[in-house]
Every structure is written in C-alpha cells, then in structure tokens.
Amino acid sequence: MPDPSHPVPPETESNADIVVVGAGLIGVTSALALARQGHRVLVLDKQEPGRGASYGNAGHMATEQVFPIADASILKSLPGMLVDPMGPLRLDWKYLPRALPWLTRLVLNLRPEPFARSVAGIRALNERSLAAWHRLLASVDSAHLLRVDGSLLVYEKSESRHKLEALEARMREQQVPVERWDQDAVQRAAPQLSDDLLGGLFFPATGHVLDPWRVVNILVDAAKQEGVQFEQASVQSARLTDSGVALMTDAGERRASQVLLACGAHSAELTAQLTGKHVPLDTERGYHLMLPREHDRLPFAVTSLERRFIMTPMETGLRLAGTVEFAGLDAPPNMARAWQLHRLSQGLFKTDLDAETATPWMGFRPSLPDSLPIIDRLENGRVLLAFGHHHLGLTQSAITAELIADLAGPADGHASVERYDLPPLDPYRLSRFG
Ligand SMILES: Cc1cc2nc3c(=O)[nH]c(=O)nc-3n(C[C@H](O)[C@H](O)[C@H](O)COP(=O)(O)OP(=O)(O)OC[C@H]3O[C@@H](n4cnc5c(N)ncnc54)[C@H](O)[C@@H]3O)c2cc1C
Numbered sequence: 001m002p003d004p005s006h007p008v009p010p011e012t013e014s015n016a017d018i019v020v021v022g023a024g025l026i027g028v029t030s031a032l033a034l035a036r037q038g039h040r041v042l043v044l045d046k047q048e049p050g051r052g053a054s055y056g057n058a059g060h061m062a063t064e065q066v067f068p069i070a071d072a073s074i075l076k077s078l079p080g081m082l083v084d085p086m087g088p089l090r091l092d093w094k095y096l097p098r099a100l101p102w103l104t105r106l107v108l109n110l111r112p113e114p115f116a117r118s119v120a121g122i123r124a125l126n127e128r129s130l131a132a133w134h135r136l137l138a139s140v141d142s143a144h145l146l147r148v149d150g151s152l153l154v155y156e157k158s159e160s161r162h163k164l165e166a167l168e169a170r171m172r173e174q175q176v177p178v179e180r181w182d183q184d185a186v187q188r189a190a191p192q193l194s195d196d197l198l199g200g201l202f203f204p205a206t207g208h209v210l211d212p213w214r215v216v217n218i219l220v221d222a223a224k225q226e227g228v229q230f231e232q233a234s235v236q237s238a239r240l241t242d243s244g245v246a247l248m249t250d251a252g253e254r255r256a257s258q259v260l261l262a263c264g265a266h267s268a269e270l271t272a273q274l275t276g277k278h279v280p281l282d283t284e285r286g287y288h289l290m291l292p293r294e295h296d297r298l299p300f301a302v303t304s305l306e307r308r309f310i311m312t313p314m315e316t317g318l319r320l321a322g323t324v325e326f327a328g329l330d331a332p333p334n335m336a337r338a339w340q341l342h343r344l345s346q347g348l349f350k351t352d353l354d355a356e357t358a359t360p361w362m363g364f365r366p367s368l369p370d371s372l373p374i375i376d377r378l379e380n381g382r383v384l385l386a387f388g389h390h391h392l393g394l395t396q397s398a399i400t401a402e403l404i405a406d407l408a409g410p411a412d413g414h415a416s417v418e419r420y421d422l423p424p425l426d427p428y429r430l431s432r433f434g
Helices: 025-035 072-083 093-108 112-139 158-173 183-189 212-225 268-275 336-345 390-408
Strands: 018-021 041-045 089-091 151-155 179-182 199-203 207-209 229-232 235-241 244-249 252-256 258-261 282-291 301-304 309-314 317-326 359-367 374-378 383-387
Touching: 018 025, 018 244, 018 252, 025 041, 025 212, 025 258, 025 383, 025 390, 041 252, 072 089, 089 093, 093 282, 093 317, 112 212, 112 390, 151 158, 151 183, 158 199, 179 183, 183 199, 207 309, 212 229, 235 268, 244 258, 258 268, 258 390, 268 374, 268 383, 282 336, 309 336, 317 336, 336 359, 359 390, 374 390, 383 390
Parallel strands: 018 041, 018 258, 041 229, 089 317, 151 301, 258 383
Antiparallel strands: 151 199, 179 199, 235 244, 244 252, 282 317, 282 359, 301 309, 309 317, 374 383
16 A cells, blocks of 8 residues: 555656665575575666675675683783774774764673674584575576685794694684694795794685676676676665555665665664664774785785784785774774775885785775674564674575575565575574664
C-alpha cells in the first residue's frame, strides 16, 4: 500500500524491491547475492562504487585476526601512543568528547565475558570467510584475484619475543593455524626483508587480494549482469511506509519494499531514522601509501609487530597500510600519516622502498565498540542492516552477503539459492545495543 501522505512522483519511483544504500564491498557483495535470490535490486551510492573504505584497504584476508580491536594489554601502551602525533594510534583531542562514549564501551568490552563473546562472533565469520570468498570469486570467474598464500607477522626486538609467544599461544587457543618462523625461515621466504628481523608468526590460512578496488568493480559488473541497477545518489533521509521504505535522495525519492543499509561508517543516522535505535558506530580512520614501483618485494602480506602496519603486494604495487585515527567523519585527512608509513618501512628491507610516484589515501573504517558488525533484519523485514565491519570488512564481506541473502530469502516464485554453512545471527543483532 503506498503511503497517501507522501505521493511518489512517477519519475522517481524505483522498480526495485530492495534498495541497497552503499556500494562498498558489503553493499556490492550483498546486492549480487540478493539478485541471485531473484530480487530486483537498486544500489545507491553518493560516489562511484567502491570508493569508500573498500577502495584502499590493505587487501589482507585477515582470518587470523580473531581478537577485538583492543585488548587489556593495549591500555598500558595507550597513553604513550596517544601523545605521539605520528604513532599508530591517534586521537584528535577536539574529537574526544564525541569519541568518549564509544571509547568507554570499548573499555567495558575488555571484561572477560563480553570479550569472549566478541572473539566467538569474529571467529564465526572469519572461519567461514575464505570459503565464501572462493565461492563468490569462482562465480564471477575471478578466482585468480585472491591469493591464499599466507601472511607473516615479523618482530625485530628481542624484548618482543615474549609478546609474540603470548600471541601465538592465544591464537592456538582459538584454533588459528599458525607457524613459528625463525630468522632463516623469514629470509628463505622473503629474502628482501632485512636480516635484522628475528623471526615471526606465519598464518597459512590467510591471503590477500591483488587489488581491492578491482575486486569491487568485477563484482559490480557481475551484479549488473544479474540485473542490479546502480545509481549515483546521496540518501539524505529514510522512513518506513506501510509497504516498505521511502528514501529521500538528492536525485528524488526512491521507494521499495526493503532497504539494506550498507553505508559503512555513515550508517548510524539512517539506522536511527528507520529503527529508532542509536548505534554506537564510530570511525577508525586508516591510511595507506601505495608504492607503484614496488611490485616484487614481498611474496605475501607482512605486518610488523613493533611498527604496527602492514605491507601487501598488489598488482598495482606495494601497499603500506594501517594506523588508527579517531577524528570523526568530517575532519580533513592528515596525509602526513600516510607518508609516515614509508618512514616506518625503513629498516625492514635490505634496501629502502622506492616512494617515488607513491600516492597517499585515507578511509573510514566503520567500527562498533565490540568489534562485531551489525547484520540484521528488522521492521517486519523492511530494513536489513550490514555495517560495522571495522578492520575486517574485506575479509567478512562475502560471508556477510550470504547471511543477508539468507535473511532476505528468495523473491516470490524464485527458488532459494544453495544455503551454505552460515553462522548463527545472534552475535550480530542490533538489539545487543539495547
Ligand atoms: C587503511 C585501511 C586498511 C584496511 N585493511 C583491511 C584489510 O586488510 N582486510 C580487511 O578485511 N579489511 C580492511 N579494512 C576494513 C575494510 O576496508 C572495511 O571494513 C570495509 O571496506 C567496509 O566496507 P563497507 O562496504 O561497509 O564500507 P565502504 O566501503 O566505506 O562503503 C560504504 C559506501 O556507502 C556510501 N554512502 C555512505 N553514506 C551514504 C549515503 N547517505 N547515501 C549514499 N551512499 C552513501 C559511501 O559513499 C561508500 O561508498 C581496512 C580499512 C582501512 C581504512
């Protein structure tokens, strides 16, 4: 039933039954999965697809990262990190009043019970994520874009050894496949790395994509072939109607029977408008520096334990990525932080990386204080939610899309696509925030 108080101008009426807001990895993988369930899908994004956080992430299929973004040990090093403007973690003091409730929740999540719940929730997604990616990429003839040849965490100071060993023990406890490598093993596998590195942890069940943006674009093309429409429009507000939802965009109103909110770090306001719930979503801003002249330095992604950043070999060069900055969605990027990644790389290789023609980038990780995304279906199925994947949105997007397709079910008269081993939804429900 159309809502008589808001007549729809015929030129803006969409013929989709599901509108997806956000064409990042989460929105695009979900749109494709929904179309394969027979739904007519329209994807709205204010910019071209894949230009948000999904554009510049480190490309790491980080299945080994089963712990929340903060643990008790970080509290000790936090003060030192926060006063260093170029450190791996930075808080813009002007942003502190807005970040404080989120940070408080983060600290409360360090208590054993909620922490264990987060670990279980992350594991349930991570352990299924590679299989979901294999299915997805095989279905679009692009399996070659994902290399599952492991990743390496290196350390260089003897005093870090106990930290590495403790991490290894915690990971083994969580059934993360991990191997301890000594100095020689590191040199054999990655001979360009400095021989000052003392060793590390190798994670065989991880991998990387050759270019996250290319992956998004291949999925966009596949979605279009399945009938998904893409439109560049910014959604300014949303409301429920008797028969579904109405979205006010800068290109007019769009209506459908269901909406999927997948706008990454920008999802809180629309969620509040549609569900009346205020989610504690904030952004951990992250940076990368892309080095186009450094294709062949590394065989797989390498992270430094002490320097806290990652280097991933991609088809477009070597990507240095990392750092967490709390400064909100509106402050301009501080690209000095991206260039700092190059300085951090100095000493990790036998010869320094060539940063000529390098390009810096900043993106908004969508982060909830318990390090779990929100994946849910509300308001009699009119509202689907998929956001808040923080540091793991690439890793978890294919499995999230399968969950969303399962939540939406097949379109009328369409047979359901094969249901794989999906995790239970409870840990990801919006209701956990009251
Ligand atoms: C430096 C860095 C490194 C990372 N490395 C990794 C990694 O190695 N592995 C990993 O798994 N994850 C990594 N991540 C995290 C990952 O990139 C994100 O979790 C993921 O991209 C989130 O995807 P998304 O689709 O939810 O959001 P996004 O990609 O940000 O997409 C959201 C989209 O919504 C659109 N949008 C927002 N509001 C509106 C609106 N009102 N109307 C219309 N459109 C709107 C935006 O334009 C955007 O395109 C990294 C992130 C960063 C920043």
